[in-house]
Amino acid sequence: MSKSKTPAKPIICYSVESLPTFDKVFYDNARDGMEKIDEVLVQPRDGSTFNVPAGHFFRINSIEGAQVGDLNLWNANDLNERFFSGKTRQLHASHVTTGDRLWSNLPGLRPVATITHDTLEWYGWDEDGAGIHDVIGTRCDPYTNFMLNGIDYHHCCHSNLTRALATHTEKATTEIEHHVHDVLNVFMCTGFTLDTHQYFMKASPVRPGDFIEFFAEIDLLGALSACPGGDCGSSHSDDSTPCYPLLVEIFKPSEGSLDGWSSPSPSGYSRTHGV
Numbered sequence: 486m487s488k489s490k491t492p493a494k495p496i497i498c499y500s501v502e503s504l505p506t507f508d509k510v511f512y513d514n515a516r517d518g519m520e521k522i523d524e525v526l527v528q529p530r531d532g533s534t535f536n537v538p539a540g541h542f543f544r545i546n547s548i549e550g551a552q553v554g555d556l557n558l559w560n561a562n563d564l565n566e567r568f569f570s571g572k573t574r575q576l577h578a579s580h581v582t583t584g585d586r587l588w589s590n591l592p593g594l595r596p597v598a599t600i601t602h603d604t605l606e607w608y609g610w611d612e613d614g615a616g617i618h619d620v621i622g623t624r625c626d627p628y629t630n631f632m633l634n635g636i637d638y639h640h641c642c643h644s645n646l647t648r649a650l651a652t653h654t655e656k657a658t659t660e661i662e663h664h665v666h667d668v669l670n671v672f673m674c675t676g677f678t679l680d681t682h683q684y685f686m687k688a689s690p691v692r693p694g695d696f697i698e699f700f701a702e703i704d705l706l707g708a709l710s711a712c713p714g715g716d717c718g719s720s721h722s723d724d725s726t727p728c729y730p731l732l733v734e735i736f737k738p739s740e741g742s743l744d745g746w747s748s749p750s751p752s753g754y755s756r757t758h759g760v
């Protein structure tokens with residue numbers, strides 16, 4: 486019998502229609518007249534942490550030059566709950582934009598942040614199948630770099646995020662490194678090649694003035710690395726590319742705009758696993 490590929494039509498794995506829809510009116514009302522209360526400048530080839538109370542907004546801004554950022558998010562009150570890029574990818578898409586949510590790992594599985602504005606939303610998908618802000622890559626890291634190139638490089642996003650979290654928690658990097666997780670690749674332009682389905686990157690279209698904005702659904706601790714790849718148009722995990730800082734801004738919502746809103750609860754699953 487000859488082999489043949491299934492003629493069946495693809496079906497979307499998850500019935501996401503049952504998720505709460507993006508309440509644009511609610512978020513627009515909260516961001517109308519919001520007030521900036523803090524900012525953190527992330528230096529090139531380095532990382533920094535920032536806190537965002539539930540119900541506040543934060544923006545990641547491109548300043549000075551085209552630059553990609555690697556974002557980690559934790560429950561500020563429990564580092565064991567953190568952003569789950571894999572499930573976010575399954576629930577939304579390989580790249581995220583306005584209206585999409587960033588979900589937390591099991592057993593919490595709740596939206597920890599909602600994207601409320603994205604100046605690069607216009608990009609959509611290009612002829613190579615690339616998009617912006619992916620949840621498919623992990624983060625550049627010194628272990629993969631060592632495996633492939635045999636050298637120690639200390640300013641990969643994984644190390645930048647690790648140092649930032651170690652500084653924030655006042656713990657040794659070896660104690661907290663395991664909390665660093667798969668990222669949201671902010672401003673990065675990526676996809677899978679159409680022929681071999683390999684992960685690729687191309688120069689990001691981000692320019693100073695562009696930003697992506699999030700609503701914190703729970704109390705968040707964030708960490709952002711300004712990737713050593715710069716705009717990720719040529720290489721990463723080295724010092725050969727021009728790199729620029731990224732600016733994180735924190736905003737308090739407009740007065741009274743959150744009346745009736747409450748932070749989402751962790752998953753209601755019983756956790757008995759059939760035992």
Ligand SMILES: [Zn+2]
Pocket residue numbers: 555624625641642643712713714721
């Ligand atoms: Zn990186």
